[in-house]
Amino acid sequence: MTPRFRAYSADADTVAQRLLGQRLVRVINGRRLAGPIVEVEAYLGARDKAAHTFGGRRTARNASMYLGGGHAYIYFTYGMHHCLNVVCGKPGDGVAVLLRAVEPTEGLELMFRRRVAAREVRDLCSGPGKLTQALGIDKARYGHPLSRKPLWIYEDGTLPGKLVKTTRVGISQAKKQLYRYLDSSSDHISKPPDGN
């Protein structure tokens, strides 16, 4: 187990905060598409009503959420969108962090090609379905270890600007829990934090 991998064996809430500022990299045909992660959500497993593993459920869809820290959990939803999660914890825990937004810094031209509806840079990766479309991520990477090609995450020294903790987006359960983390100084957030 690489040091990089060990970093994901903490709980989802801890890993979520650490992921802010880390660089998500995708290589397609030898070309690099990348940028720092600026928004994430923690899903805490069996005790979290909003998690796909709530109550310890095991289904074909959520199988990779149980693989342990550092793997990709990818699911397809609303008939058209893929969402990418970083599994954390130990094998069997069923905990993960949803990647919700990235600030595009490399390969913007290729991202625009995939993101037909995007008019400006801020439209490229400012949402969980947007970033998977921009980076060409789908279930072909289901269970992929996020420590190597063609899709990985590493610490490149970028520091998150202003860390804000707020509510998760688009869920119908556990709506008040503050498990979404974002860098409020970024222009690439999917949705502003709640007022409160």
Next chain:
DNA sequence: CCCGTGATTTAT
């Protein structure tokens, strides 16, 4: 605001 779109899950 509303709607597409289809896999997955849950209810019967």
Next chain:
DNA sequence: TAAATCACGGGG
């Protein structure tokens, strides 16, 4: 087998 749900995005 049928119905409901859905960690969303785009267009008005």
